[in-house]
Amino acid sequence: MTHASKVASKRLNQFLASAKPSATYKVIDRVAMRRAHGVNIISLSAGEPDFDTPVHVCEAGISAIRSGQTRYTQVAGLRALREAVAVKFERENGLKVDWHNTLVCNGGKQVIFNALAATLNQGDEVIVPAPYWVSYPEIVQLCGAQSVIISCGSDTGFKLTADALKAAITPRTRWLILNSPSNPTGAVYSRFELQALADVLLEHPQVLVLSDDIYEHLIFDDLEFFTIAQVEPRLCERVLTMNGVSKAYAMTGWRIGFGTGPAWLIEAMEKLQGQQTSGASTISQHAALAALTGPQDCIKQFRAAFQKRRDLVVKLLNEAPGLRCEVPQGAFYAFASCEGLIGKVSPAGTLLSTDEDVVNALLDETGVATVHGSAFGLAPYIRIAYALDDASLIKACEAIKQFCSSVR
């Protein structure tokens, strides 16, 4: 650490000073820098659909601007959107939701941040199954609490088991975070698996559950999606079910997420949001309303396209010597073990000691950007986001295969 950064860190909030910037944004920055220098990069690192936001949704945003819907809304969101959110939770998840118990935020990320910041105190523990979305432990850290990471390897399909959960709960446990389909593995919890976790949770009334369902609609092979509040209604009073329009409707830039949970929690999150952002963009809320209440065919189209790409990418990755990739059941990520490459030397002569070395060598030597598994709490893996057209995916996977074949 330089002298200047030591001084700066003393001026910062202690929790922020020790939080890490998002690993995925770091890769995105590295890609942008190389592209600015004219280097051709295929990025398999971005966590967003490559499709355009559906036209009718864009039109709703434009028409909100044209009709003067440009002022603040209520902090918790437009009533019409909160009602549509309540209907969505009932229609798609079988949850009985009063619109008063919903909250609209600036993206799914802010729903999570609000929930944790509204409830955590120093010394509290949050159970985070690994591999995890990079932001969970950092948000917990920003709130001054402690993440209790449970490693969930390929032997359990990268999923938390009831026994592992039972062993991790202490009197200080405040939250369990669940994410299905998962970023980074694409793992999907079955009704049976969620019920087993719920049975453990019923015995520990101090534990709240954050169910991050943002990839709900990106689920393959006709698998059925379940969320824990639906599977075990007796937990409803302590589950925050979170979702949003970012991934389902290709609306990452519109920044709209939403959640439902017990009234006391939603009120606390609203109070926090009122002093923080005053609510989400009015224009985006009108667009999100059109997404939730308009035609839903884009969901089917996106899902079919992602499933085709998944099959393509997993097949090609499994042809690369040193890589091994399970078939993900949802989201748009493949999480491939690169154990077979560790300890070897890349074509340009770099020793590959870690998965981060593999990712850096892939970027430098083939122009393909991926993210290392250690950033998500499980090594040695690489995460490949297949939110890209088929031709680019084939080109990128062939370059990875060529790299792996030339490793010595």
Ligand SMILES: Cc1ncc(COP(=O)(O)O)c(C=O)c1O
């Ligand atoms: C697992 C997970 N949860 C939440 C989010 C945040 O979604 P949003 O863009 O709506 O904030 C992401 C985004 O990448 C994610 O991968």
